[in-house]
Amino acid sequence: MNQNILFALNRLKEKLWLRPLIFCVLSVFGALLASIADSNSHLNEIVPKIKTESLEQLLSTISGSMLVISIFAVGSMISAFSAASNTATPRSFKLITADDVSQNALSVFIGSFIYSIVAMVALKNGYYGKAGHFILFLFTLLFFALVIVTFLRWVERISKLGRMGHTIKLVEDATTNAIKMRLKFPTLNGIAINPNQEKGMAIYSDTAAYVQQINISKLQKNAETLDAIITVNAIPGSFATLDKPLFYILLKSTVSEIPDSKELKKAFTMGDMRYFDEDPRFGLITLSEIASRALSPAVNDPGTAIQIIGSYVRLFSLWDKTSADKDPDRDIYDRIAVPEISIDDLFIDAFRPISRDGAGNIEVMIRLQKAFSSISIIDNIDLKKASLLHSQEAFARAKLEMKYEIDLEVLRKESLFT
Known part of the structure; x- marks a missing residue:
């Protein structure tokens, strides 16, 4: 559909x-x-x-x-x-x-x-x-x-x-669907961004709001009419501001008309809320918020944080099926360049809050290190690098919070970098 x-x-x-x-x-x-x-x-x-x-x-x-x-x-x-x-x-x-x-x-x-x-x-x-x-x-x-x-x-x-368990499952399922969609169409049916290619003229948002959805087919039609290449800078989930380009447009012909930026901006659905549909980061952030609340002194529920770490392992394991899920038969919008979602950003959204708020809890930190080990075996170089980096950062945070040397030694043995 x-x-x-x-x-x-x-x-x-x-x-x-x-x-x-x-x-x-x-x-x-x-x-x-x-x-x-x-x-x-x-x-x-x-x-x-x-x-x-x-x-x-x-x-x-x-x-x-x-x-x-x-x-x-x-x-x-x-x-x-x-x-x-x-x-x-x-x-x-x-x-x-x-x-x-x-x-x-x-x-x-x-x-x-x-x-x-x-x-x-x-x-x-x-x-x-x-x-x-x-x-x-x-x-x-x-x-x-x-x-x-x-x-x-x-x-x-x-x-x-x-109930907590049901809510976590709903968020995980919504995030799973969003990740599967981005893995299947990493550039939203557009083309990958060429870092060596000139981007062209920057077009800015008229308001500070979240990008909720992009009508790529509408952008493609406009780009064909203008004989231009459009490079999207704000993908769904990004917070567009007055000083951050929404997209760039490069006119391929010197005789092309000056583009009507208002018409081009209509392809971007903007709003004050984020949605799970095309925004995997929002799902990960929502799960991390639940985990952070569970780890707060007022709640003190490390079991919920551990449950969410398990959800993260399942979500990042979806990258193990990337090649099988890609759809080569879908139309490619060859005039629209779209950035792929960043693995580093996903890891920060998912794991940094838990490693910060759970740094003093040995059970949570051990499960976190085991999660990094599980994710690191996936055949994806970005996942391997991010797992190693966050394993080191999580241990460094734990080292500042934990006073019992035996706990630190146990955690060190479970860490990915040892």
Whole structure:
């Protein structure tokens, strides 16, 4: 799927109102659709007669209970969102609100309530005939079954939603998807930057904001029109400022028109928030924030930091599958040069906060050194260099914090540089 469309769909997915609205529309349509069965004379003859009183009682039961359950569901979701922000990090909030099971449950509960109200009004005004009564009865039973199954699934999910382990998994999964995308398209389907090539004229952002997404295909069309090469300087996740070039444009022909920078800037989606979709660093930073909070004296939960170190090992192990995941058949935008993501930056985002905040904890530091050893065996020269460097830095930090010589000696033996 086109990355621009996928980005827009992911933003819609985070909206709590979207699925309930869709389900409400379908519920109203379903309640009114039952009357179509009355136009089939053969169906009127073969279906059993359903008493109006029984339908009214069923619909009254749904309308009386679904509104209460919907309010309860919203309250439980708000509590889960608050727990995730308070115990993990506010940066995980978007992932919690996008939870499919919770959104589906809220949609079913509200939709069932709307369905029962519309069906009840239509029923009392004689909107349905014999066949319509029967179809409405089947629809109502279907709604009952759907509500029961949804409620059971939702109860199981709400028991996990907002909990530390579940939040870490959500962030790790989102980061995994972002890393896989960047490994598959390291230059976002553009070309690699040639350090020896002139960059051209610098174009600056009009505002200080995060780059959330880049429409590479739009940049390519503009570059073809201008007969130019565009070099992206701010990839998704970068904080663009008034003094930092957003991109460079090099006109290949002296007769080319002066580019309209405003039109070119429209290819960059800017905002005050970062998203996980195309920004692997944001996922690593979010995990490191959770680990730092867990290692704070007020929380003192080294187990969570150790769990996140395990997540980092899994995430960096994705580089071991780089060659298999690359897609050589995708179109290359040959006029757009895009920098690859820096391994050094990823390591700083992931490991520096833990090595700083956990420097005095022998269990955390041993697990950190083991993580560097595991990552260093991956066939990637940048990963090997970064693992060695951060192993040395982590030990140096521990040496300043740990007073017990035996702990330091144990840590030295586990370190990658020994």
